[in-house]
Amino acid sequence: MPAKEEKDGDEITNPYHIAQRLIERATETLELQEGVYDILKKPKRVMKVSIPVRRDNGDVVNYTGIRAQHTDILGPTKGGVRFHPGVNEDEVIALSMWMSLKTAIVGIPFGGGKGGIIVNPEELSEREIEELSRGFIRELEPIMGPEKDIPAPDVNTNPKIMGWMLDEFDRLRGHNVPGFITGKPLIIGGSEGRVEATGRGVVITIREAAKRLDYDLNKMTAVIQGFGNVGSNAAKYLEESGVKVIGITDAKGGVYNENGLDIASLIEYAKETKTVKGFPGSEDLSNDDLFSLECDILIPAALENQITGDNANQIKAKIVAEAANGPTTPQGNKLLEDNGVFVIPDILCNAGGVTVSYFEWVQNAMHYSWKEKEVAEKLEEKMVDAFKAVYDMRDAKKVKMREAAYLVGVGRLAKAMIARGWIKNWEMPIDC
Incomplete structure (x- = not known):
């Protein structure tokens, strides 16, 4: 069990506690047997x-x-x-x-x-x-x-x-x-498109959200926290989709240009300097200022607990796409939802990486490799289907996207328990 419990009234920041509470809530909403949560909680x-x-x-x-x-x-x-x-x-x-x-x-x-x-x-x-x-x-x-x-x-x-x-x-x-490991160099069995997979998947989910919210990507702006592999590739694919990326921060600083940053040049600059800070033609930008910028899309692509009860109300974005794992605390998430922000939760938004890792594992088992175009097409299909499943659950249960994602994930794990005989004489109350 978790080593430290938060006191009543504290903002929950321990990711283990957060995951447990969201899974428990999903099992209750789905009316699952208590044993399901007992298995999944640790x-x-x-x-x-x-x-x-x-x-x-x-x-x-x-x-x-x-x-x-x-x-x-x-x-x-x-x-x-x-x-x-x-x-x-x-x-x-x-x-x-x-x-x-x-x-x-x-x-x-x-x-x-x-x-x-x-x-x-x-x-x-x-x-x-x-x-x-x-x-x-x-x-x-x-x-x-x-x-x-x-x-x-x-x-x-x-x-x-x-x-x-x-x-x-x-x-x-x-x-x-x-097949022991994925994300390895191509010459020893890596997959085309693996490096770009998480960032590409993030942008697919943003595109799917924009469709349902009736937004035009060509008229949208975005800011990104974090410019490692995920953040830089998300920026590249956003720019290709017509989105103007106006602000980016990393651990050492940030850059802003209201007319849009040149992402290809910024990627090369960051490779040389190990930071985006000081990129020619941009203004300095702090992490706090990034969150409060006027924009349409905010992508946290750094570490956990970045959007909290202290700063969530400052966010002006219409869409928050969680490229990082656990970037939003429960209190921060509630404020975002109360303010009408459409949140694409991490367990959906950044699943492109593990999806292409699966493709790599399959290719290794086949002793055969696919071209990047085929990998990208397969990723597209998986991410679109996953987004649809979560969005449909959102509509069916009248919940927000994060809870819907947990309902889909926990529901499918429960189905596997039924198939294996871990749960007896019981049926799912809703299709997952």
Whole structure:
């Protein structure tokens, strides 16, 4: 169970508590047996490991790694690995729970998993990061594999790191196992379109929302918090869709141009400088100012708990598209909904990444690869179907989008429990 309970009246910011409460509410709305929530409220397995790394100066530092496997009722657990000093057990468990719901919503045969290492990767050399990555796999290899648990990139990890992890796993197994990990380089079994997948999926959901809200994308403006892989690709696809991206922030600063930022040039600038701050032809922009800008679309693409009870009322956007996991607290979400903001929840909005990870896993099993166009078409179909399922649930149950997404995800997991015989003599009260 979570290590720390919030006091009455406190804003809930612990992601594990948030996930539990939303899942519990969904089981109650769907009138599910109590056992469903008992199964879903905690992970099947959590493993914490110690990873000693010899630093370049000869010192040995022992890092902590965590892997949570929430449920494998739909298939092997699946989820990224993040390197960040703020990684903790509750966060990793919550992320694994959200992944279970994402895979159910987009209809792919994976359960939810997540991993992380408590480390600031900016303080490590490339050699030290490689040793840390390989050590993580050595310690967790017994509970991993293409039929057990499949890692992927996340915050501060990338295809290069996935390649190191794959190589270490292959060495331990004594043969090539490309389906063990996704998000890896193309030359060793990665998929076309995987790097762009999450950002592309975010923009698909925005487009679908705009259709239903009768908005014209060509007349809309957007701001983005975070300019890593997800934020930068979302910006690129927004611009291609006709949306004017006017503001972007990252951990070091932000930029604003009321006439629209040149995204291709900004991506190249950020690659060189490691920040968007100081981009020629733009004004400086703080994170607080970003949220209060006059715009149509706000995309939080950073970390958890960014939109809260303290700042939600400042947001003027018509649509909030959650490219990050857990960027909005319950209090922040309530204020957004009360103010008429259309929220595309994280477990729907950013599910493009795990969807194309599934495509990569399938290609590895087939020993065959698809062109990017085919990957993009398959992603389009999955994301459009998922959005429709959530939106239809919203209309059927007269709820907001976040609750609708949980109803779809939890309902489909409950159906799998029925199919496996975990729940006896019972039928779903509503189609999920």
